[in-house]
Amino acid sequence: MEGTVFGLTEQRIAELGLTWGVGGFILLMLVIIWNLARESKAGRFGTFILFFVLAFGILGFAMKSVLQWLMNL
């Protein structure tokens, strides 16, 4: 088979990285956030994270759209 590492194709490695790697990283972030909220006695730290991620996503999407529009000019 072409381009295999330890018997895994490149596509399979990308799939594994996506599911386990990124999933694990998100889980790690959640643990850090939970721990910070607990130790700082911050009542609504989770609410802030939720607000922020939503706002960050919307802002990022808007910027992406503007850049796409600029590049297609």
Next chain:
Amino acid sequence: MNARSVADDAPLPVRAIGAARPSAWLRAGWRDFARSPLAGLVHGAFVAIGGWVVVLVSLRHGWVAPGAFSGFVILGPILVTGLYEISRLHARGQAAGLRDAVAAWRRGTAPLVWLGLLLAALGTLWVLVSALLFKLFAPAPLRGPLEFLRYALVEQGETLFALWAVLGGMGVAVVFAVTAVSPPLLLGRRVGFRQALLTSVRAVGENPGPMTLWALVILVATSASIATGMLGFLITVPVLGHASWHAYRDLVDAESAPLRNP
């Protein structure tokens, strides 16, 4: 062992603030900048030059670009230490200038250096994660920044973007939370490193609405400054830097911690 050292790590008390406070911080920041414009412009110029260095590095190694900017932005709170000092002196009714900012830098308290190292490490981690994400998704190695930009903006699907936004959003949110008020607190008061970070998280967690707004103001101002070829930093760095000090004064009740320079 006295009572203070027992509770050394406990976050300081914080205040709940109104949703309109961020605009008051900006106005106060502008006033401080107008009183000591030279120091503000010098700080802005440092950041603008740093921005250009990041761009030049990215031009040579395109895949570093997505994280490099974020990594650089993360160092912001440390870079503007001198501006906090000027705001602090203004609030005491003293005149302040570039010399005071330089003195604050040279005094460079150890915990501030640690914060800088932590932020630099987080910035590097973010560059690596971004690079890994793009390596995983890009069908072929991306050569050069233009190829990267075209891929990131036009060819890639919404999945990568959503993942990047969630991962990056959580990372930036945590960094913002630990640095929102900790640098001016470390500069002004004798508090531990951990204590300063936890106080900052507490202040943010106590005010999720206003602090999301404040974070957005910083994100938009930074993006706009980059869009003007870094020139905008000459204004946004001093105004946001001074404003951050006023945010700290509003959010943290630091009376129980001893002054660093009485």
